[in-house]
Structure formats: structure tokens, C-alpha cells
């Protein structure tokens with residue numbers, strides 16, 4: 567199943583502000599992080615079972631610099647300095663997909679900036695649980 571978690575909805579946290587000045591976001595806003603290394607947007611997500619899940623991060627980046635962030639799941643860095651390429655405009659949203667290991671039940675997903683520019687603006691994350699289909703069907 568795929569469940570969406572909005573950046574503006576607790577228990578999600580946004581180290582910065584929840585803004586709504588760039589159109590096209592879902593819900594009532596998006597996370598505009600502080601422009602600093604370590605600035606984070608964090609989510610608590612649920613998985614039906616332990617294993618591999620797909621994390622989809624919807625973001626916009628209207629600047630010309632390269633934004634990057636560590637993707638940290640339950641305290642372990644799954645992707646170090648993952649790239650969030652520019653999208654051309656702050657109202658142009660796209661998604662970045664990362665395969666993540668999850669525990670059954672509650673999991674913490676933290677997206678933490680690794681450059682002084684902070685994060686791209688983040689609209690939401692979606693977690694799709696269940697392993698991707700395998701060739702042998704298992």
C-alpha cells in the first residue's frame with residue numbers, strides 16, 4: 567500500500583517554515599527548510615511488514631545550485647548526500663524515489679540537508695511498503 571505523509575502534518579517536523587507561496591503543492595503547504603547544513607524534514611511512517619519499501623519524496627527546487635540531503639531511516643543513513651536536482655522553478659514539483667529498509671510498524675524518516683543551502687522545498691513523502699516484484703515471484 568502507498569500512504570502519503572504531508573510535511574505540514576504532525577508528527578512530521580520541518581526545521582524551517584511551512585510555506586504555501588509556490589503553487590502546486592499537496593495539502594496546505596510544504597517544508598521550506600532553513601538554509602543550513604543539517605536542516606531536516608522528518609516523518610513518522612508506518613510499514614505493514616519489515617523489509618524493503620519505496621520512499622517517494624515530492625520536492626521543488628527553483629534555484630540553480632545543487633541541493634543534497636542524507637536520507638536517514640531509523641537513525642541509519644540509507645542514502646548519503648542524495649541529490650535533489652533543480653526543477654526549474656519553485657512551483658515545478660517532481661519526485662525522488664529511494665528504496666529504504668523498514669521495520670514492521672513505525673519508522674522514522676529524516677531528510678537532512680548536507681549543504682549550506684538547506685533542503686529543496688519538500689511537499690510530502692509517500693511510503694509504498696512491500697518488496698519490489700522479484701523475478702522468481704518471491
Ligand code: GCU
Pocket residue numbers: 585588598599601629656683684685686687
Ligand atoms: C526562495 C524560495 C523558497 C526557497 C528558497 C531557497 O526564497 O521562495 O521557497 O526555499 O528560495 O532557496 O531555499
Ligand code: CA
Pocket residue numbers: 598599600601683684685686687
Ligand atoms: Ca529554503
